[in-house]
Amino acid sequence: MLLTEIFFSFLVLFAVATIAISSAIRYMTPLGFSYENTWILRASWGRLLDEAADSKVSGTLVRLQQEMEACNEIESVGWATFNHPYSTSTARFTMDWQGQELESDLYDVDDNFAEVMGIPLVEGRWFSKEDDASSITPVILNGMLKEQMFGDESALGAVYKSGKREYKVVGVIDHYRYRGEFNQERKGFFRRAGITDSIASRLLDVAVFKVRPGTDVQFEEDLTERLAAIARDWNLRIETLEDMRSSHIKEYMLGIGVFGVVAGFLIFNVALGLFGVLWYAINRRRREIGLRRAVGANAGQVSIQILGEALVLATLAVVAGIFVAVQFPILNLDSILTGTENSVPGTIYILGMACGAILIYLLVSICAFYPSRLAAGLHPAQALHDE
Amino acid sequence: MIRLTNIDKVYRTSTIETLALHDINMDVKEGAFLAVMGPSGSGKSTLLNIMGLLDDPSDGDLQVDGQSIKNMDDKKLARLRNRSFGFVFQSYHLINDLTVLDNVELPLIYRKISSAERRRKALAALEKVGLSARTKHFPTQLSGGQCQRVAIARAIVGEPDIILADEPTGNLDSAMSNEIIDILINLNKNEKTTIVMVTHNQEMADKTERIIRLHDGSQVA
Ligand SMILES: Nc1ncnc2c1ncn2[C@@H]1O[C@H](COP(=O)(O)OP(=O)(O)OP(=O)(O)O)[C@@H](O)[C@H]1O
Ligand SMILES: [Mg+2]
Numbered sequence: 001m002l003l004t005e006i007f008f009s010f011l012v013l014f015a016v017a018t019i020a021i022s023s024a025i026r027y028m029t030p031l032g033f034s035y036e037n038t039w040i041l042r043a044s045w046g047r048l049l050d051e052a053a054d055s056k057v058s059g060t061l062v063r064l065q066q067e068m069e070a071c072n073e074i075e076s077v078g079w080a081t082f083n084h085p086y087s088t089s090t091a092r093f094t095m096d097w098q099g100q101e102l103e104s105d106l107y108d109v110d111d112n113f114a115e116v117m118g119i120p121l122v123e124g125r126w127f128s129k130e131d132d133a134s135s136i137t138p139v140i141l142n143g144m145l146k147e148q149m150f151g152d153e154s155a156l157g158a159v160y161k162s163g164k165r166e167y168k169v170v171g172v173i174d175h176y177r178y179r180g181e182f183n184q185e186r187k188g189f190f191r192r193a194g195i196t197d198s199i200a201s202r203l204l205d206v207a208v209f210k211v212r213p214g215t216d217v218q219f220e221e222d223l224t225e226r227l228a229a230i231a232r233d234w235n236l237r238i239e240t241l242e243d244m245r246s247s248h249i250k251e252y253m254l255g256i257g258v259f260g261v262v263a264g265f266l267i268f269n270v271a272l273g274l275f276g277v278l279w280y281a282i283n284r285r286r287r288e289i290g291l292r293r294a295v296g297a298n299a300g301q302v303s304i305q306i307l308g309e310a311l312v313l314a315t316l317a318v319v320a321g322i323f324v325a326v327q328f329p330i331l332n333l334d335s336i337l338t339g340t341e342n343s344v345p346g347t348i349y350i351l352g353m354a355c356g357a358i359l360i361y362l363l364v365s366i367c368a369f370y371p372s373r374l375a376a377g378l379h380p381a382q383a384l385h386d387e
Numbered sequence: 388m389i390r391l392t393n394i395d396k397v398y399r400t401s402t403i404e405t406l407a408l409h410d411i412n413m414d415v416k417e418g419a420f421l422a423v424m425g426p427s428g429s430g431k432s433t434l435l436n437i438m439g440l441l442d443d444p445s446d447g448d449l450q451v452d453g454q455s456i457k458n459m460d461d462k463k464l465a466r467l468r469n470r471s472f473g474f475v476f477q478s479y480h481l482i483n484d485l486t487v488l489d490n491v492e493l494p495l496i497y498r499k500i501s502s503a504e505r506r507r508k509a510l511a512a513l514e515k516v517g518l519s520a521r522t523k524h525f526p527t528q529l530s531g532g533q534c535q536r537v538a539i540a541r542a543i544v545g546e547p548d549i550i551l552a553d554e555p556t557g558n559l560d561s562a563m564s565n566e567i568i569d570i571l572i573n574l575n576k577n578e579k580t581t582i583v584m585v586t587h588n589q590e591m592a593d594k595t596e597r598i599i600r601l602h603d604g605s606q607v608a
Contacts, residue, residue, distance in 0.1 A: 295494040296469020381442035
C-alpha cells in the first residue's frame with residue numbers, strides 16, 4: 001500500500017524532474033534568432049482567388065513595405081508566413097529524399113528575413129536577388145536537417161528534386177527554434193519566397209521588422225494608423241516579439257506550474273500518509289522498541305532503525321519505479337511526457353531518475369524523521385508497560 | 388553492586404499522582420539471589436525497572452558498581468543496560484517476527500561482535516535453557532514455558548552481572564515454574580550471576596537467599 005504510494009510518487013517526481021531538466025536545457029540552448037527590438041505585423045486580407053486580386057495584394061504588400069522602410073524608427077523589414085517567430089503554428093513539408101519520405105518544418109521567408117531576425121549562417125549565403133535568375137528554388141537547411149540529409153558531407157550547392165520542384169541548397173544555419181525557448185529543435189529549412197511572387201505572395205502575410213532601440217508604443221499606434229491607410233479593408237496587427245516571447249514563457253510556466261501544483265499536492269498527500277503510517281507503526285511497535293531499549297539499544301540506534309526501515313521501503317519503491325521509468329524511452333512515451341515529438345536524450349532520463357530517487361529519499365527521510373525521534377524518545381519502562 | 392539510596396518514584400498523570408516507591412534504601416551484593424514480594428500495586432515492578440535503568444527515580448540516588456547514574460547520558464545508560472543487565476518479564480516480551488535464535492541474539496546486535504560469534508553465543512545460551520532444538524521456531528509456535536526459557540536465554544546471552552526477573556513464572560503452571568526457577572538457581576550457583584526476582588509465590592521466594600517485602604511503595608522487610 002505504502003509501497004505503491006511511494007512508487008507512484010517516484011514516477012511523478014521523475015516526470016517533474018525530467019520535464020524541469022529538459023525545459024531548463026532547452027531554455028539555455030540557443031534560439032538561433034534574436035527577438036530584441038523586433039516587431040511583427042500580421043496582415044490578413046480575406047480570400048481573393050483571381051489573378052487580378054493576386055497582383056492587387058502584391059501591390060499592397062509592396063506599399064506596406066515601402067511605408068515601413070520610410071519610417072526612421074524602422075531599420076529593416078522582412079517577410080515570413082504564419083509560422084513566424086513565437087507562433088505556435090507549423091508548416092510541415094514532406095520531401096522525397098533518396099527514395100524515402102523525409103519530413104521537416106518549412107519556413108517560407110524573403111531575402112531580408114535573416115538580416116531582420118539576426119540568423120547567423122554556418123556556411124553558404126542567404127537568399128538574394130541573384131537567385132532571381134534561376135528557376136531552381138533556393139533553400140537553406142538547419143543543422144538537424146543538413147545532418148540527416150548529408151551527414152558530414154557538404155550540403156552547399158546540392159540540387160535535389162522533390163515533387164515537381166527542384167531545390168538547391170545555398171546555405172546552412174545552426175538553429176532556428178521559432179516556436180520559442182521551451183520548444184525542441186526540429187528538422188527544418190527556409191525556402192525563398194517574395195511578396196511579389198504571384199502565387200507565393202498570398203503566403204507572405206507576416207512582416208518582421210527591426211526597430212531602433214527605444215522605440216515605444218506611441219510609434220506602434222502611429223504605424224498601425226499609417227499602414228491601415230494603405231491597406232484599407234485589411235486586418236493589421238502589430239506586436240513586439242518581446243511581448244510574444246514573454247507570453248510564451250508565461251504560458252509554459254503556467255503549464256508547468258499547474259502540473260507542479262498537482263504533483264505537489266499528490267506528493268504532499270503521500271508524505272502525510274507516510275508520516276501517518278510510520279507514526280502508527282511506531283505506536284504499534286512500542287513494545288518492541290521498549291524491549292530493544294531494555295536490551296541495550298541507545299536512542300540513536302532506535303531512530304536509525306526506524307529511518308533505515310523507511311529507507312528500505314523507499315529503495316524497494318524506487319527500484320520498481322526505475323524499472324517502469326526506463327520503459328518510457330523504450331516505448332517512446334517520452335514525447336507525451338515532454339510534449340514534443342523528438343525524444344529526450346537518455347542522459348536527461350537518467351538525471352530525472354536520479355533526481356526522482358533523491359527527492360523520494362529526502363521525502364521519506366523527512367517523513368520518518370519525527371516518528372524516528374519519537375521512537376527514540378520512548379521510555380523503555382513505559383513502552384514495555386502497555387500492551 | 389547496586390545501591391539504592393532514598394529512592395522515591397512518583398507517577399504523575401494529569402489527574403492523579405501515585406507514589407509508587409517511597410524512601411527505598413537497599414544494597415544488592417554481587418552473587419546475591421533476592422526475591423521481591425508484596426501485594427499487587429506495591430511497587431515491585433517499579434523497583435525492578437529503576438534498578439535495571441528502564442525507569443528514572445523521581446528522587447534519590449542509584450549507583451551501579453559504585454557509579455551514580457545521575458550524570459550518565461543515554462549512550463552510557465544503554466551500554467550499561469546492554470552489558471550489566473539481563474531482563475526477564477512476566478509476559479516474555481519476545482519479538483514475534485523474529486525466530487527464537489534471532490530473539491536471543493538481540494542484545495548482541497548492540498555490541499560490536501561478528502555475526503558468527505553472535506550465533507555461537509546465542510546457541511550456547513539456548514543450550515543452557517534446554518531449547519537447542521527450537522532455534523528456527525517463532526515465538527508463536529512455542530508454549531509459555533518455552534517462551535520464558537527463550538527470554539532467559541536472551542537475558543543471559545550477553546553474560547550480564549545481574550538478572551532482573553519480574554514475575555518470570557507468573558504465567559506458568561507449577562511444573563514449568565519449577566523448571567524456570569531451577570534455571571535461575573543454577574545460573575546463580577554456577578555462573579555467580581546476581582539475581583533479583585519479583586514473585587507472588589512464597590514457595591519460589593523461599594528458594595532465594597533473601598526476601599524484600601514491599602507495601603504501598605515502602606520496604607517493610
Ligand atoms: N506508567 C505508570 N503510570 C502511572 N502509574 C503507574 C505506572 N506504572 C505503575 N503505576 C502505579 O504505580 C504503582 C506501583 O505499580 P507496580 O507496577 O510497580 O506494582 P507491582 O507491585 O508490580 O504490581 P503487580 O504485582 O500487579 O505487578 C501502582 O499503583 C501503579 O498503578
Ligand atoms: Mg508488577
